[in-house]
Amino acid sequence: MGNDAVNKLLILNGPNLNLLGTREPETYGTITLDEIENDCAAHASEQGFTVDFRQTNTEGTLVDWLQEASGTAIGIILNAAAYTHTSIAIHDAVAAIEVPVIEVHLSNVFAREDFRHHSFVSDVAAGVIIGLGAQGYILAIDALASMLRNQS
Ligand code: CA2
Numbered sequence: 001m002g003n004d005a006v007n008k009l010l011i012l013n014g015p016n017l018n019l020l021g022t023r024e025p026e027t028y029g030t031i032t033l034d035e036i037e038n039d040c041a042a043h044a045s046e047q048g049f050t051v052d053f054r055q056t057n058t059e060g061t062l063v064d065w066l067q068e069a070s071g072t073a074i075g076i077i078l079n080a081a082a083y084t085h086t087s088i089a090i091h092d093a094v095a096a097i098e099v100p101v102i103e104v105h106l107s108n109v110f111a112r113e114d115f116r117h118h119s120f121v122s123d124v125a126a127g128v129i130i131g132l133g134a135q136g137y138i139l140a141i142d143a144l145a146s147m148l149r150n151q152s
Contacts, residue, residue, distance in 0.1 A: 009044055009144060010073040010099075011037075011137065012065055013055040014081030020106075028106050031134045040077075043138050047145045049074075059083050059090065066093040066101075075144035076101045077137060084109075084119045091120040100126040100147055102140040106133050 013033065021032030037053040044051045052073065056062060062080060069076055078101050080090050094101050101124070108131030109116040122128050127143055129136040 006074065007049050008073045009040075009049050009051050009075045009077065009141065010065070010069050011040055011051055011053045011077045012062060013053075013079050014059075014062055014083050015057040017079060017081050018055050018057070029133050036134045036137055039134065040137050040141060044141050047141065049141070049145065059087055062087075063089050063093045066090070066097060069099045070097050073099055074148055075099060077104055077140045077144070078102070078121060078125070079104045079106070079137075080121055084121050085116055087120055091124055094121055095124040100144065102126055102143055103128045103130075104136045104140050105130045106136065107131060 017033055020028055021030055021035070033055055037051070040053060041051045054065060056065075062083065066076070066078075076099055078094070080087065080103075083090055084103070084105070101121070103119065103121045103125040109119075110130070119128070126147065127140075129139050129143075132139065
C-alpha cells in the first residue's frame, strides 16, 4: 500500500445524491452534498484522516472507484443510493476488496417503501448506519477510525 493510502478515507455517493438540499427536504433534510463533504473533511482531519469525497450517477463508476480503493484508501463510506437495492455488481465489488466499507443511508430505508428494505451491500459491509441523516457520515468516520486504530 502506498504512503498516500495510509490516512485516506474514500466517501462514495451514488445516484441523485447531488440533488440533496434542492428538493425532497422532508425525506433528506436541507443539507447539501457539498456541506456533507465539508463536515466530513473537518471531522476526519480532527482524527488525522484525509477524505476523498465523490458522487456519481453511474453504477460502473462506483464499481471502478471501489476497486481503485485497494491500495489507495484505508476505509470506505458508501452511500450507493438506489443502487444499494439493485446492484449485484456493487455487492461483488465490496466483497472483493479488503478495505472495510461502512454503508450509510441518510433516510431510514425501513420506514419507506418495501423495495428499499433489501440492500445488496449490507451483508458484505463492515457495518451499516441508517436513518440518522448527515450525522451518519460522521458516525461512520468515527467507526472506521476506531476499527483502524484497533487493527494497528
Ligand atoms: O437515504 C439514503 O441515503 C438513500 O441511499 C438515498 C437514495 C435512496 O434511493 C435510498 O433508498 C436511500 C436516493 C438519493 C436521492 O437523493 C435525493 C436527494 C434530493 C432530492 C432527490 C433525491
